[in-house]
Amino acid sequence: MGRFSEKDVLLDITDLQIEGYSDETWVPIIKGVDLKLHRGEVLGLIGESGAGKSTIGAAAMGYARDGTRISGGSIEFDGMELTTASEGERRALRGSRIAYVAQSAAASFNPAHKIIDQHTEAPVHYRIQKRMEAQEDAKELYERLRLPNPQEIGFRYPHQVSGGQLQRAMTAMAMSCRPDLIIFDEPTTALDVTTQIEVLAAIRDIVDQFNTAAIYITHDLAVVAQMADTIKVLLKGEEVEQATTDRMLTDPQEDYTKSLWAVRSFKRPQKARPTDGTKPIVSVRGVDASYTGGDKVLDDVSFDIYPGMTVAVVGESGSGKSTTARVITGLLPPSKGEVLFDGEPLPPRYEDRSRDQLRQAQMIYQMADTALNPKVRIREIIGRPAQFYSGLKGSALKQRVDELLDLIELEPSQYYNRYPPELSGGQKQRIGIARALAAEPDFIICDEVTSALDQLVAEGILKLLDRLQNELGLAYMFITHDLATVRSIADEVVVMQNGRVVEQGPKEQMFTPPHHPYTDLLLSSVPEMDPNWLTTLLEERGVDNIGEAAGETKDGSEKASSA
């Protein structure tokens, strides 16, 4: 902490305790956390979901969310005690001296107002600038954040701007009053790797330029390594350890921290295609598809999936990964081409498929929250496919459900009668897997199954999927934008861009150069655990050649901007 002297302390939280109200009692969420932030310092807060990262972030503004209360400790912001300050005093700080950047910019902007009008709201409200001055300032900030067309972009509505640009516009908005402290709550979690870089670079740059202190909340270690001077690791509302970024990465002290660092190490041996003439279990042949009246979303997509193998389909959002899955399941009939299952063509619409054809191909969804009916008990969620396809009843059905729960490593007696909302994210995803298994399929589509989960939990799911593949000989189509996941679980990789397959082949071949330029872009955009990774990358590519801009140049073709 040599860089920061004691008198520059901006935010001093001591022994913070926050309680949440549930089941008619107050239960502690944050159990005595200390935090010290100096001017110009960036502190990374990491931990699994439920560790209390966001709660601490909100508390730094003197804010307790609905159903929570600050029950003890002190929060001192620039010499002002926030826990005892009146609501009016605290409100005066927010927006002007402490700003907040939320996870989903798309959900946080008001869709009914132009971006620049939302930007100028705070400076005008606090009488820092006149409206026109604030607009000029906004344009300057947009330029500094390297938003394309900074003079014009503010006059668009939020839906006319892409996700990465919106997140940068939100950062600009947070900067509008030149606050002393900005709280970034997972600002890049919802973005693709290629877009993430431009946001990261812009945030780091602007925080540096204005010497703003920041709290950067994330569960992605590689990201925090790029951004933070200091890292604090949280677990269940308690601090595990805190150290400077370099020390934290090279020499973590606690076991929990070490386990977090080790997460990305899971890797299973790569399997090769069977050579004895086995037919592929699923074969996508020259498929074109489009949604009603729209442009082609898929353009001549072909790939094969062999029994017992995992094929990862990667690409950024909008590249047609999920649409391919919809074509295979029959939700979206293709306009050209066909899908073969075990050599037999499948009817294009799922309504025309036989029960057995439906049984063979199952799906695991990204959001376990919406994939499981919250009002149905676990026993029925898992039991229904077994009952539906195999006609099991009574004790045979119960036995089958128990068997499946055992298979996904959940204790049957404990979970049999529960409802999905009572489970954690990882447990829900396991139930989703069990539901797919209950149909006894040969082939499962995994649509971003780990992207909504914390790294430790996600690794558990990946290991489980791998074990099930070995035991049951399943074939997986693994849709993901996370290349770390691809590296750990895939046998073959299909890279998609703008609805086309740009490259496919065995994993090792894909991860060794030479790549297709787009694959190269994807690969080099994945944050690494090296704190200098982003700096090096920016030097290599040049600041104007990252994110969407990079996509355009490397692609060589015209990529329509989201406007």
Place this chain on the structure above:
Amino acid sequence: MSVFVIGYYSVLIAASCLAVYLERRRVFMLLFSLTLISFVAGILGGVSALRTITILVAVFALAAGVSYAFKEFLIQISRPGLARELRTAPLTAAFGMFVIFTYAIAGIFAPWIAPHGQAEVISTSFAPPDANMLLGADQLGRDVFSRIVYGARNTVGLALAATVLAFVMGALAGLLAAVKGGWFDQFMGRFADVIMSVPSLIFALLMLSIFGTSLLVIVVVVAVIYSPRVFRLTRAVAGNVVVMDYIEAAKLRGEGDWYLIRREILPNSTAPLVAEFGLEFCFVFLLIAGLSFLGLGIQPPTADWGSMVRENATLISFGDITPLIPAAAIALLTVAVNFVVDWMLFRSTGLKG
């Protein structure tokens, strides 16, 4: 200064001081503002005004006490899961449940509770209340109290039947429209629009004068009038559910529409539907009472609150409260149902305010 006035003010001021001492700020503000209001009311209206205030406060306190006790009673007799829900109920909801409970008892056990038959003439026209007739007699000399009790059975029973039918038709159509989509959805939607575009009372009058005023016709006509509203709500609620991944999963499994509706969609839309049921019940109830008032509803001599208001309406000019009693019965039930519905809406949607 009578003893009553001295006692009145000393009780209020002592209670206010006690509230301050116990640091119950809201209770104190309530009691002391009542004291200040009483000063003004006492000067303007004399002792009788103070007596009225005392009676009103006592009635209010009694209602609150009954609600509180009834809520505790319900919590004690219900399952643990339900008991936890009930604990969140405000006092108003408990009051509503108590009133509904009372009406249900009156309706079910009407022949045993009512001292006389609903069509039985036992006295002269408009006889004043006495020990035999608690609320006096109506224009034909029938016991008003007995008729109120029977009315609970007839009017409420009819409204309940009509609402249930409206819900069965509307909800089923709404769920089917949401699941099927396409032209079926469009057709049902436009059909509902057509029914809703005709003013309900005129539509009811028209239908009743064509088909006659038998009970069955009333129930069906009222149900048809109200089912489009239920249809629209159900379709909107179910529309939010059918886009969920679990519905897609069930469809891909090959499940039929009936399974989707029954097992996947309905459990996720019951809360707003139940709340809507309460609300619609009030409207249906008022429509039926209104029809009776116009003479097209339940036919005499069957006791019915709406027609009781009409038949005794002339008495209002004489300052008699008899016609207001059935009206009050209607109002009380409507308010009670709304109290309960408010609580349910609050629970299901987190609606504030």
